[in-house]
Amino acid sequence: MSGATIDRRGLLGAGVAATIGIAGQAMAQGAVLAPGVSKADLAAALKAMRAVVGDAWVAGDAESLRPWSKSYTPDPTGRHAPVGAVAPDNVEQVQAILKIANQYRQPLWPVSTGKNMGYGSTTTAAPGQIILDLKRMNRILSVDTELCTALVEPGVTYQQMRDYLDEHNIPLWIDVPTVGPIVGPVGNTLDRGVGYTPYGEHFMVQCGMEVVMANGDILKTGMGSTKNPSAWQAFKWGYGPYLDGIFTQSNFGVVTKMGLWLMPAPPVYKPLVVRHKKMEDVARITDAMRPLRIAGIVPNVVLMMGAAYQLAMFHRRGEVTTKPAQVSDEEIAQFAAQHDLGMWNTYIALYGTPAQVAESERIIRGAFAAIDGDVMTQEQMKDNPWFHHHATLMRGGLSLEEVGLARWKGAGGGLAWFAPVAPAKGSETQGQIDLAKQILARHGFDYTAAFAVGMRELHHIIALLYDKSDPAEEKRADDCYRELVTGFGDRGWCSYRTGVHAMDLVAAQYGDTNRAVNAAIKQALDPNHILAPGKSGIA
Amino acid sequence: MRRWMLMALALAAPASAQTGQSLGQTLAQRSPAKTYASICAYCHGHNVGPIILGRKLPVEYIQAMVRAGRNGMPAMRPTEISPAELDALAVWISKAPKDTKEHGQ
Numbered sequence: 044m045s046g047a048t049i050d051r052r053g054l055l056g057a058g059v060a061a062t063i064g065i066a067g068q069a070m071a072q073g074a075v076l077a078p079g080v081s082k083a084d085l086a087a088a089l090k091a092m093r094a095v096v097g098d099a100w101v102a103g104d105a106e107s108l109r110p111w112s113k114s115y116t117p118d119p120t121g122r123h124a125p126v127g128a129v130a131p132d133n134v135e136q137v138q139a140i141l142k143i144a145n146q147y148r149q150p151l152w153p154v155s156t157g158k159n160m161g162y163g164s165t166t167t168a169a170p171g172q173i174i175l176d177l178k179r180m181n182r183i184l185s186v187d188t189e190l191c192t193a194l195v196e197p198g199v200t201y202q203q204m205r206d207y208l209d210e211h212n213i214p215l216w217i218d219v220p221t222v223g224p225i226v227g228p229v230g231n232t233l234d235r236g237v238g239y240t241p242y243g244e245h246f247m248v249q250c251g252m253e254v255v256m257a258n259g260d261i262l263k264t265g266m267g268s269t270k271n272p273s274a275w276q277a278f279k280w281g282y283g284p285y286l287d288g289i290f291t292q293s294n295f296g297v298v299t300k301m302g303l304w305l306m307p308a309p310p311v312y313k314p315l316v317v318r319h320k321k322m323e324d325v326a327r328i329t330d331a332m333r334p335l336r337i338a339g340i341v342p343n344v345v346l347m348m349g350a351a352y353q354l355a356m357f358h359r360r361g362e363v364t365t366k367p368a369q370v371s372d373e374e375i376a377q378f379a380a381q382h383d384l385g386m387w388n389t390y391i392a393l394y395g396t397p398a399q400v401a402e403s404e405r406i407i408r409g410a411f412a413a414i415d416g417d418v419m420t421q422e423q424m425k426d427n428p429w430f431h432h433h434a435t436l437m438r439g440g441l442s443l444e445e446v447g448l449a450r451w452k453g454a455g456g457g458l459a460w461f462a463p464v465a466p467a468k469g470s471e472t473q474g475q476i477d478l479a480k481q482i483l484a485r486h487g488f489d490y491t492a493a494f495a496v497g498m499r500e501l502h503h504i505i506a507l508l509y510d511k512s513d514p515a516e517e518k519r520a521d522d523c524y525r526e527l528v529t530g531f532g533d534r535g536w537c538s539y540r541t542g543v544h545a546m547d548l549v550a551a552q553y554g555d556t557n558r559a560v561n562a563a564i565k566q567a568l569d570p571n572h573i574l575a576p577g578k579s580g581i582a
Numbered sequence: 583m584r585r586w587m588l589m590a591l592a593l594a595a596p597a598s599a600q601t602g603q604s605l606g607q608t609l610a611q612r613s614p615a616k617t618y619a620s621i622c623a624y625c626h627g628h629n630v631g632p633i634i635l636g637r638k639l640p641v642e643y644i645q646a647m648v649r650a651g652r653n654g655m656p657a658m659r660p661t662e663i664s665p666a667e668l669d670a671l672a673v674w675i676s677k678a679p680k681d682t683k684e685h686g687q
């Protein structure tokens with residue numbers, strides 16, 4: 044154990060007295076209420092909700108609201124913290140809460156596991172909202188071992204899924220985002236999140252929902268509302284317009300059940316990393332990867348991890364540079380080389396019979412040999428912690444190691460994801476990197492980023508890491524994020540998802556007609572606008 | 583590959599750490615060891631958070647930390663870790679010996 048660790052612990056121990064009163068600050072006395080809602084309305088709504096779920100499951104004062112107020116995202120003006128939280132145990136209670144919300148016009152922000160870290164967690168896009176916390180509803184309703192499907196409630200975590208499958212000896216895999224243990228399939232899928240096995244595009248492997256509408260009606264999508272809904276988790280589309288999509292990244296209903304598909308554990312699992320030495324290699328890697336992904340030879344959602352992002356997981360900034368200005372490629376390259384990392388580390392995994400895996404590996408090795416990539420195996424990477432981390436993710440394993448990112452720049456725990464999308468073409472990469480570096484440097488932040496290659500698209504995943512304990516830096520991070528959104532938008536690269544602090548800004552980039560259609564759907568389904576006003580820029 | 587499979591086996595939970603959840607039922611109160619393993623241990627002693635076992639940290643401090651979070655440490659809501667689970671967990675952590683498999687950084 045290093046000396047640095049021990050020093051750090053002493054420091055933390057000294058912080059005991061300082062803990063009290065940190066998260067409470069956002070929910071100060073004069074908290075902003077939702078438009079048209081009086082203090083008396085809020086109090087009456089909370090009182091009525093207590094009668095539904097019991098006193099223990101409603102929070103309405105600064106002290107009890109603390110756990111719902113903590114977020115990594117920037118909130119320099121304190122407008123995102125909730126004014127209350129209510130936690131139902133079942134669908135009937137959800138309906139009763141919606142009725143109360145309609146009566147008092149008190150908006151509710153639904154969350155499932157509520158750990159949308161770096162996108163706002165349990166804070167809200169517009170002020171004055173009560174968190175509708177569905178975490179207590181954590182029943183695994185069914186697991187079909189023949190069809191390899193499950194039906195779950197919103198509060199189910201990936202840890203619970205894994206435990207259930209293991210305890211019942213069911214040889215199915217789950218697919219997790221990087222922070223699996225404390226998040227879950229419903230919240231992740233509804234925000235259109237991703238993981239890293241072949242089932243990584245979560246909305247693609249979602250099948251059937253139960254949704255409580257703002258007026259209390261219960262909608263079952265797909266085959267769910269037919270007389271004998273035996274195919275609810277087997278057939279996504281049902282009949283007529285496909286509705287599931289409008290309940291993702293939206294505020295049109297409260298999802299209370301969701302079906303998902305699970306992958307059978309393969310006979311052989313083989314993780315690989317392809318290392319490249321130069322920043323400019325990114326274009327070649329993308330062009331080599333695209334046909335392999337489209338043809339399914341590389342079956343999983345691939346991460347091309349930049350060295351700076353990798354280092355920020357397990358190291359502190361001070362170990363890599365002493366300068367306050369943006370860390371340079373040279374500094375990163377040098378430190379990365381010492382730790383057996385390339386400037387780009389592309390993680391691929393193969394799944395199947397020994398023969399299938401061997402043939403795919405042969406093709407992949409050929410493709411990367413042609414562009415000077417080192418293809419490395421588990422045996423070669425030995426105990427490399429980064430390889431171990433990604434090998435865990437690509438088999439749906441559970442980990443929270445990557446949260447170390449929040450400590451790259453000071454202890455303050457500031458992190459906001461900026462995630463613009465482009466087609467998976469090499470020509471789309473370098474321009475984005477140059478632009479990101481330029482904007483980040485202007486505000487004094489590092490370029491810590493990765494690309495995820497879906498099938499035909501490239502998600503540029505930029506972790507804006509800042510020290511949230513410094514108010515000036517929090518403000519700079521907020522400004523920087525806005526400039527990233529607009530700067531990238533001007534070049535045609537728009538976000539696939541964003542945090543509560545920037546939802547309106549990103550929505551504006553998708554155009555007036557798009558916004559008007561969303562507004563019309565909102566008006567029809569939730570005329571009192573009680574569900575999460577501001578989510579994805581929908582009022 | 584063999585090595586990989588062995589590692590996966592080694593990670594499988596012992597019986598004491600089971601949740602015993604059955605279909606259609608909510609998660610029952612977890613033992614402190616299980617709560618720690620399912621949440622805290624992924625960060626503490628695992629590169630993200632400082633080691634907290636074997637330090638005799640005060641029970642109230644642990645509880646306050648879990649509910650409020652601090653810097654990189656996310657806050658845990660009573661819906662995630664119930665009040666009863668947290669009471670038991672904080673006492674358990676406070677008394678627990680150091681776990682030599684955990685590492686700092």
Ligand SMILES: Cc1cc2nc3c(=O)[nH]c(=O)nc-3n(C[C@H](O)[C@H](O)[C@H](O)COP(=O)(O)OP(=O)(O)OC[C@H]3O[C@@H](n4cnc5c(N)ncnc54)[C@H](O)[C@@H]3O)c2cc1C
Pocket residue numbers: 153154155156157158159160161162164177197219220221222225226227228229230231232233234235236237238293296297298299445446447448458575578
């Ligand atoms: C280090 C790090 C790495 C990460 N890696 C990934 C990654 O690899 N992939 C990824 O996708 N994300 C990643 N994240 C982001 C995030 O933590 C996850 O996406 C997480 O799964 C989202 O939180 P959740 O599942 O608890 O969803 P929730 O917070 O419960 O939900 C997210 C949002 O969806 C809506 N919503 C949720 N439930 C409902 C409902 N029942 N009805 C209606 N609307 C609802 C709400 O707007 C809510 O705010 C990462 C975060 C960190 C800090």
